[in-house]
Amino acid sequence: MRNASHAPTLHTGLFLAISALLAPSAALAQNTADAGPAVDQPTQLDQITVRGEFIPAPMAQTSEVASFITREDIQRTGDSDAAAALTRVTGLSLMRGKYVYVRGLGERYSSALFNGSPLPSPEPMQRVVPLDLFPSEVLQQVTVQKTYSADYPGEFGGGVIDLKSLDIPDEPFLNLTLGGGGNSKTTGEKGLTYYGSEDDKWGMDDGTRKIPVALKDAMATGQRVDLGNFSREDIRRIGRSMNDANLYLLQENDSINPDFKAGASAGYGMDIGQARLGVVAVAKFDNQWRTRFGEQQDAIFTGDTVSYNSDYDFLATRNQVRSNGMLGLGWEYGNHKIGWTTLYVQDTLKETRSRSGRDELAGMDVRDDFTEWYERQLVDNQLRGSHSFGEYQDLKIDWRGSVARASRDVPYQTGIRYENVEGYWAHDASRVQNYTRFSGVEDQIASGGVDVTWRLPIDRELTLKAGLAYSDNDRSAWSREFRLLALDSPLPFYNQFQRVDYLFSDYNLSNDLLRLRETTGAFGAAAYDATLKTKAAYVQAEGEIVPALRATLGLRYEDATQAVHPYDIFTGAREPSPAPLRNDYLLPALTVTWNFDDNRQIRFGASKTIARPQFREMAPQQYQDPDIDRQFFGNPFLVDSELVNFDTRLEWFFGEGEYFAAGAFYKQIDRPIEALVNDAPGGGIIQTYINAPEATLYGAEIEAKKYFDLPVQARWWGDNRLFVSGNYTYTSSEVSASAGDTVHPYGFADPVDATLFVRDGSRLQGQSDHIANLQFGIESQATKSQATLVANFVGDRISARGRPGQPDYIDHPGTTLDLVINKGFNISGTEMQWSFSARNLLDTKYQEFQERGGQKAYLYRYEPGVTYDMSLTARF
Numbered sequence: 001m002r003n004a005s006h007a008p009t010l011h012t013g014l015f016l017a018i019s020a021l022l023a024p025s026a027a028l029a030q031n032t033a034d035a036g037p038a039v040d041q042p043t044q045l046d047q048i049t050v051r052g053e054f055i056p057a058p059m060a061q062t063s064e065v066a067s068f069i070t071r072e073d074i075q076r077t078g079d080s081d082a083a084a085a086l087t088r089v090t091g092l093s094l095m096r097g098k099y100v101y102v103r104g105l106g107e108r109y110s111s112a113l114f115n116g117s118p119l120p121s122p123e124p125m126q127r128v129v130p131l132d133l134f135p136s137e138v139l140q141q142v143t144v145q146k147t148y149s150a151d152y153p154g155e156f157g158g159g160v161i162d163l164k165s166l167d168i169p170d171e172p173f174l175n176l177t178l179g180g181g182g183n184s185k186t187t188g189e190k191g192l193t194y195y196g197s198e199d200d201k202w203g204m205d206d207g208t209r210k211i212p213v214a215l216k217d218a219m220a221t222g223q224r225v226d227l228g229n230f231s232r233e234d235i236r237r238i239g240r241s242m243n244d245a246n247l248y249l250l251q252e253n254d255s256i257n258p259d260f261k262a263g264a265s266a267g268y269g270m271d272i273g274q275a276r277l278g279v280v281a282v283a284k285f286d287n288q289w290r291t292r293f294g295e296q297q298d299a300i301f302t303g304d305t306v307s308y309n310s311d312y313d314f315l316a317t318r319n320q321v322r323s324n325g326m327l328g329l330g331w332e333y334g335n336h337k338i339g340w341t342t343l344y345v346q347d348t349l350k351e352t353r354s355r356s357g358r359d360e361l362a363g364m365d366v367r368d369d370f371t372e373w374y375e376r377q378l379v380d381n382q383l384r385g386s387h388s389f390g391e392y393q394d395l396k397i398d399w400r401g402s403v404a405r406a407s408r409d410v411p412y413q414t415g416i417r418y419e420n421v422e423g424y425w426a427h428d429a430s431r432v433q434n435y436t437r438f439s440g441v442e443d444q445i446a447s448g449g450v451d452v453t454w455r456l457p458i459d460r461e462l463t464l465k466a467g468l469a470y471s472d473n474d475r476s477a478w479s480r481e482f483r484l485l486a487l488d489s490p491l492p493f494y495n496q497f498q499r500v501d502y503l504f505s506d507y508n509l510s511n512d513l514l515r516l517r518e519t520t521g522a523f524g525a526a527a528y529d530a531t532l533k534t535k536a537a538y539v540q541a542e543g544e545i546v547p548a549l550r551a552t553l554g555l556r557y558e559d560a561t562q563a564v565h566p567y568d569i570f571t572g573a574r575e576p577s578p579a580p581l582r583n584d585y586l587l588p589a590l591t592v593t594w595n596f597d598d599n600r601q602i603r604f605g606a607s608k609t610i611a612r613p614q615f616r617e618m619a620p621q622q623y624q625d626p627d628i629d630r631q632f633f634g635n636p637f638l639v640d641s642e643l644v645n646f647d648t649r650l651e652w653f654f655g656e657g658e659y660f661a662a663g664a665f666y667k668q669i670d671r672p673i674e675a676l677v678n679d680a681p682g683g684g685i686i687q688t689y690i691n692a693p694e695a696t697l698y699g700a701e702i703e704a705k706k707y708f709d710l711p712v713q714a715r716w717w718g719d720n721r722l723f724v725s726g727n728y729t730y731t732s733s734e735v736s737a738s739a740g741d742t743v744h745p746y747g748f749a750d751p752v753d754a755t756l757f758v759r760d761g762s763r764l765q766g767q768s769d770h771i772a773n774l775q776f777g778i779e780s781q782a783t784k785s786q787a788t789l790v791a792n793f794v795g796d797r798i799s800a801r802g803r804p805g806q807p808d809y810i811d812h813p814g815t816t817l818d819l820v821i822n823k824g825f826n827i828s829g830t831e832m833q834w835s836f837s838a839r840n841l842l843d844t845k846y847q848e849f850q851e852r853g854g855q856k857a858y859l860y861r862y863e864p865g866v867t868y869d870m871s872l873t874a875r876f
Contacts, residue, residue, distance in 0.1 A: 069142040109157025117402035120443035147605035150538040150554025156609040168278030168330035169267035179871025191317035192352040203321030203348035209411040212241035225518040239516035245501035259288040275333040294862025304853030312357035335388035365420035380404040408441040429486040439479035447471040462543035478527035523622040525566030530615040559584040605647040613638035635746040676801035693741040703727035733764035770795040784824035812847040
């Protein structure tokens with residue numbers, strides 16, 4: 001591997017740098033010892049200098065480079081979930097509305113915690129939980145820490161996102177919200193749909209999509225459902241049991257419904273003797289529709305010319321329904337606190353799609369119709385406590401335990417292809433085919449940890465911290481696929497032109513014009529079990545080296561075993577797979593903070609961290625990503641990535657809520673995981689993964705916020721003032737692949753030349769050179785009103801490596817502009833708030849493309865439109 005011999009040198013240098021920075025403290029201790037015992041002698045203090053007294057509490061209490069989002073920040077920007085709120089943080093960008101990229105690094109280099117505990121993911125594509133699942137109503141604060149500290153898990157490349165739930169309220173409250181909205185490309189316009197079931201509007205299935213009893217019994221036998229294992233009459237009966245036109249017949253809707261949402265939150269606290277008991281409850285329901293109309297192309301570049309394997313126009317209408325709730329209980333007695341939190345999220349996506357165009361590989365004009373139902377669920381139960389002891393609370397013990405379960409159910413995922421025959425769409429069930437798929441994912445994490453903090457009773461401030469943590473993450477995934485094919489004889493000419501509900505009729509199935517055949521496992525393993533077990537221990541010291549100079553030094557030991565075991569879904573026998581990844585690491589972390597003025601400080605950080613492959617990336621199983629309509633396939637030969645990180649940051653707080661900060665960072669990544677694209681069996685493209693040899697990344701970031709008093713006050717608005725805040729991050733990266741470097745793609749028995757798959761000097765996948773946010777607004781603290789114009793820019797980034805010799809896939813987020821207004825007022829003594837938001841005012845398109853020689857091919861392009869939302873909240 002390239003520069004493998006350099007890695008130990010760099011890691012050793014990191015340890016030496018940490019030791020050198022701590023040398024002043026050691027020297028000071030030695031000088032004190034040489035002076036002889038003087039602990040009993042009175043000490044005359046001429047002057048006490050307090051540095052950093054004007055630095056805000058969150059910034060002063062943490063030694064690491066971190067950003068904080070409060071409930072007030074979320075209310076100002078009107079963001080509905082954690083993913084959207086995090087786009088306002090310096091250096092963060094959002095991928096597909098739910099995965100957060102920190103400093104241009106992909107979601108694999110960021111970890112998400114909820115009250116300090118890890119979370120499972122209901123997505124088959126990622127082990128990282130999608131942050132759009134967390135509604136803003138359940139959040140008290142979000143911390144984004146960009147420099148590593150040993151008390152966090154070792155999977156830390158770009159940063160950690162720690163979500164804090166609501167706690168015991170100081171005063172009772174009850175909030176009721178009712179609202180709605182729409183989209184310029186969707187609401188009141190034509191769209192596609194299919195009936196489904198009566199309860200689809202609530203995001204629930206009424207049982208219509210359950211696997212039919214006849215099919216379920218056949219699957220339970222452990223036999224492939226085909227004529228070789230079942231009688232002809234059984235095959236007919238099973239096929240008829242699956243036939244429900246409500247689940248696959250596309251319909252046109254003349255006017256798509258507007259969005260609707262309703263929510264409530266309540267909290268109450270009471271004193272019971274010297275103790276205090278509190279409860280917080282949050283519930284929300286949200287139903288929204290979105291239509292996408294755009295292009296889908298699969299291109300081949302030859303020199304400066306481009307040709308197309310396929311070129312489609314598509315229309316898709318999505319109905320996303322989300323229900324969520326949280327119940328939190330808290331108990332406080334003196335310096336002791338215990339809390340319980342249960343979070344429930346039900347997120348359902350019902351999608352109807354149709355695309356048509358030219359398929360050159362098939363040699364015909366085609367149309368594909370799809371109906372899909374994705375039901376995601378997250379249930380998280382946490383118990384945590386905090387206990388302080390001693391007159392000055394010098395000893396503190398924090399503990400936590402969590403059991404969380406995420407699931408993803410995809411029943412009756414259907415697709416059918418037609419060919420254009422003299423201007424009519426025909427399906428012969430042979431040359432063009434159909435499918436019905438059932439799949440599921442179950443992901444569970446049991447985790448726990450304890451942290452002990454001891455502030456030493458010495459003159460110099462020094463705090464020691466140590467802890468233990470464990471996490472046991474288990475996942476199971478399976479899929480079954482069935483087709484109705486003309487196997488006994490060609491489908492009669494007339495039947496080929498039948499509407500799909502007549503084509504799949506009981507008559508055609510009973511007369512063997514179409515016959516059920518199971519094609520499960522045709523493209524990779526149909527099922528797998530996966531596990532990731534981690535055990536960790538750490539020690540950390542934080543204290544003053546010399547006046548105004550503080551340091552945090554920590555060392556974490558982390559041991560992990562990760563494995564993906566594909567198995568034969570019919571027999572249950574495990575299939576051959578590489579040995580589990582068994583690794584242990586010593587991960588050092590150092591942060592030094594110099595408060596050189598009352599309101600200014602500078603930080604320096606150095607650390608070593610890791611990034612593990614995700615389950616889906618290792619599983620040799622084919623999946624479809626509904627967000628970009630692309631097939632994915634894992635690579636069991638993936639290994640861990642190791643990172644060395646350096647950070648520095650200047651912070652200047654020149655007024656209440658006003659600040660300026662600038663920083664720089666550098667990262668070296670050994671064996672980064674990257675996505676690449678190749679030809680799929682049967683045509684089209686498929687995306688998989690490899691470990692590239694090495695990558696480096698460096699950049700700089702700047703952010704500021706300033707308030708301005710208005711010379712003229714508006715009575716209807718209150719005591720208003722202007723504010724301007726913004727941030728900008730520049731990042732540059734380079735992936736190295738030279739002669740002698742190797743990679744191990746799936747399908748190859750041995751590693752191969754890395755330059756066949758990785759272009760030396762190319763950018764790191766997922767990294768944007770430029771990320772910028774700008775907020776300009778007016779606010780009134782008296783009336784709790786804000787009007788904010790929010791601009792966000794994310795530069796182009798590589799979403800996947802193209803086929804060998806072909807351009808990379810480029811994701812183009814572009815510039816978005818949002819307007820958010822919150823206006824407070826009173827009605828008969830009841831505090832009210834009216835909220836309005838307009839998102840994507842510039843009507844920025846979603847674009848993923850390839851480009852060479854002035855030619856551009858769009859893998860996926862559509863116009864999201866402008867989204868409007870309005871709500872009214874009553875606070876009691």
